[in-house]
Amino acid sequence: MDLESKYLKLKEHFKNARVIESCAELLGWDERTKMPAGGADLRALQNTALSKLHHELVTDSWLGDALHELAAESSNFPPDSDICVNLREWLRVFTRANKIPVSLVEELSKTLVYSQQAWQDARSQNNFSLFETWLEKIINLKRQEAKCLANGHASYDALLDDYEPGATSLELDSIFYPLKDSIIKVLNSCSKENQRSVILGNYPEQRQKIFSEIVAGYCGFDFNAGRLDTTAHPFCCGIGPGDCRITTRFNPADFSTGLFGVLHEAGHGLYEQGLDPDHFGLPTGTAVSLGIHESQSRLLENQVGRSLEFWRFIYPLAVKFFPAQLANIPLQDFHKAINQVQPGFIRVDADEVTYNLHIVFRYELEKDLLSKKLSIKDLPGAWNTKMEAYLGLTPKNDAMGCLQDIHWSAGLFGYFPTYLLGNLYAAQFVAKAKKVIGWNNNALNVDILFELRQWLKKNIHIQGKRFLPGKLCENITGEKLDKKYFEQYLFQKFNP
Amino acid sequence: MDLESKYLKLKEHFKNARVIESCAELLGWDERTKMPAGGADLRALQNTALSKLHHELVTDSWLGDALHELAAESSNFPPDSDICVNLREWLRVFTRANKIPVSLVEELSKTLVYSQQAWQDARSQNNFSLFETWLEKIINLKRQEAKCLANGHASYDALLDDYEPGATSLELDSIFYPLKDSIIKVLNSCSKENQRSVILGNYPEQRQKIFSEIVAGYCGFDFNAGRLDTTAHPFCCGIGPGDCRITTRFNPADFSTGLFGVLHEAGHGLYEQGLDPDHFGLPTGTAVSLGIHESQSRLLENQVGRSLEFWRFIYPLAVKFFPAQLANIPLQDFHKAINQVQPGFIRVDADEVTYNLHIVFRYELEKDLLSKKLSIKDLPGAWNTKMEAYLGLTPKNDAMGCLQDIHWSAGLFGYFPTYLLGNLYAAQFVAKAKKVIGWNNNALNVDILFELRQWLKKNIHIQGKRFLPGKLCENITGEKLDKKYFEQYLFQKFNP
Secondary structure, three states, X not given: OOHHHHHHHHHHHHHHHHXXXXXXXXXXHHHHHOOOHHHHHHHHHHHHHHHHHHHHHHOOHHHHHHHHHHXXXXXXXXXXXXHHHHHHHHHHHHXXXXXXXXXXXXXXXXXXXXXXXXXXXXXXXXXXXXXXHHHHHHHHHHHHHHHHHOOXXXXXXXXXXXXXXXXXXXXXXXXXXXXXXXXXXXXHHOOOOOOOHHHOOOOOHHHHHHHHHHHHHHOOOOHXXXXXXXXXXXXXXXXXXXXXXXXXXXXXXXXXXXXXXXXXXXXXXXXXXXXXXXXXXXXXXXOOOHHXXXXXXXXXXXXXXXXXXXXXXXXXXXXXXXXXXXXXXXXXXXXXXXXXXXXXXXXXXXXXOHHHHHHHHHHHHHHHHHOOOOOHHHHHHHHHHHHHHHHOOOOOOOOOOOOOOOOHHHOOOOOOHHHHHHHHHHHHHHHHHXXXXXXXXOEOOHHHHHXXXXXXXXXXXXXXXXXXXXXXXXXXXXXXXXXXHHHHHHHHHHOX | OOHHHHHHHHHHHHHXXXXXXXXXXXXXXXXXXXXXXXXXXXXXXXXXXXXXXXXXXXXXXXXXXXXXXXXXXXXXXXXXXXXXXXXXXXHHHHHHHHHOXXXXXXXXXXXXXXXXXXXXXXXXXXXXXXXXXHHHHHXXXXXXXXXXXXXXXXXXXXXXXXXXXXXOHHHHHHHHHHHHHXXXXXXXXXXXXXXXXXXXXXOOHHHHHHHHHHHHHHOOOOHHHEEEEEOXXXXXXXXXXXXXXXXXXXXXXXXXXXXXXXXXXXXXXXXXXXXXXXXXXXXXXXXXXXXXXXXXXXXXXXXXXXXXXXXXXXXXXXXXXOHHHHOOOOXXXXXXXXXXXXXXXXXXXXXXXHHHHHHHHHHHHHHHHHOOOOOHHHHHHHHHHHHHHHHOOOOOOOOOOOOOOOOHHHOOOOOOHHHHHHHHHHHHHHHHXXXXXXOEOOEXXXXXXXXXXXXXXXXXXXXXXXXXXXXXXXXXXXXXXXXXXXXXXXXXXXXX
């Protein structure tokens, strides 16, 4: 076989694996939005069957030789060419998957089903001890996984690399710790007065849904290739070309909860809808990392969605949709209300400033758990100490404290930092965008949103995994990731 | 391996195939209820991947020997034992699948994608010639399929057997032709006066949905293990244990359209929900035939849903839901309205009487098409001639005539008769049920519905494919299928 045929064979194989994965994604969307409660056991069978099949496909024994052979034959191609990028990423996936023994994969997958159940019980009964032994089991398995990946060393970075290729804890430490201090400074200077209550009222869900769809459409989310549904914990599901589904939850007393949920997920959705459909199933047609993905959601939710220049255009429509609630509230007061900074216990409800502190201490804690510096039984105490130090609050119980997030119970260690990386990337991208397109502090109308979207698509979405996240950032902004852009954004917005 | 282990291995294998199929079923439900238009190309890829995988599983080369070997070893087991029933059906599927060459399967599957597209275009442009060559192609392929199945003879029965195991056209001819005459007799004696218009009004969709869900729940459909959605062409999707989804379409002017759609699909749904979950994925946990399935939907829709004794209990609630429309209409008039007999062009809108004539002439036409007695180009004329003879109507165009149904464009030949068989089985089952439970012409309350459901579950649902449809009917009613029960039902109801 010539090089072209070998490459084609691999492309078909991995695309087929991606098609199977896309079926699983639809099942996942359904599970969280439509599935009747009674369908849970069958869904577990379906998920197991599809993920087993997917795993078999990406670890198929002929792949190793085929990939290495093709890599050797294409070594004189430019490293950013389609073939080299796809080979690099296929080898990455194949190597990762083959480093972990099947027995560990099965053990983890079985444990996670029960640990998530235990976490749910622990949270609803507000009893950490119900989760403690499961957390210990998961951490032991994740340490084993890290050891397999990092040649015997139980390294946090080996897990982090799965979500943010190329990132290291050394680099994150050097960014997050000084950033923490400047964020606490911003927080302390924010007004303590309650500015949010003015917009509380009665917002019928059906009207909220229509309004949210209009705003998401205004921002470019394509409803011919997607849809909006409600769920308990909002997410975006990029099933594949032409089918990307976003979700939110509506609060009848406050329409901004649902709307910002929609904008956040629509930011993820624009990324998915902006990927190259001709590269579907290939690394060159797949989002580069969780951090960059989160930058797109944060950018639309915060830099765009919580800006005064955006609401200059949207607010009149909001008033028409909800006249009884908003007609007497001036734009400036509305803008203050949606930007209220207020320390709270729950990460997912946090504002733009305090959110980052939630992430920093989770990052610190999960590193310490993996390195055994922190023992499992001491987690609730350590959590509460951090909350007091960073946010000045003491959780009343573990359900509002260390039991609030699903991540650890789902085996996701090294995932939290990507949320904060997303904020940093978003600020750096926006600083650049403002220099090259017509977006300034006076106007963010539909034309400029269009320009912004084209710019993001050209520079980020359509690139897929062509460059590692750090390199992508340099290509776009001319600089490595630098926390100063996010600091400047927060200083300008909250200390005017 | 001992017999038990061999049997277990086969059970696991076929159950796994069924799990893959259940994923495809969820995708099918989504395609017809939720999928954004842009997702169609991806969905085609997903469907192809899953059906290829399923086909590979049920034709796996080791199966032939394993099945025959186990059949030999278990030959002294009773023929109705789990193992013999499952082996019989597995062999049936395996043999059928292996009789048809892969090239024909692929050719058919490719052709059907385009032929359905062509049919849609032909129907919307009301131009039979756009579909004609595709129909010819399908019929040629189906003739080839029938030849493979029936050892060189292009037999209609070979196709029919796929939907109604054991049925033959000889038997159907002997039932359908005399039945046609008695139905025309009933039709001619029905009142020509318009009794339906009294219930036309304005029924908000959201209220219709809630009312329909209450009535379906009253009839026993379990919404913890199912859900109701809207779609263009209603269907029931039994994904598996704990997850059965029904659909309907609501007409804002006439709430009975949506409600009877729900009752019909809930009848199918009760069957799916009544299968033995411990036998999921096995023939003993799978519905026996389309005819018996249709008997369950027709029974709930018509024998129950259009009876006076049912509405005695439901009508007061309907009046509470839609007081402006129904408060002044007496139960008797309402009952007449939902039982109006009126020849029309469209099968899916037909009443209990004329529906059967629609089926008879489709059955006649599809037999003639397959046997080449009728040439494709003469189909529209032949259709219209039958419509005039049986229903006294001449279709104004082919969209209201031979282009109205999707079945032939989807390769479904031998499928239509199962609709009529469903009516016949339903009448025969109900005649028996009335003798053994407390259902009489005065009462059909929630207690009797419960008794009826238990009786259907015990005698039909939980049996799976243990007996062929004809044998199942004999077991339940003590007689072979006999059209006289349906005739008696129609005579009693429409010629009182």
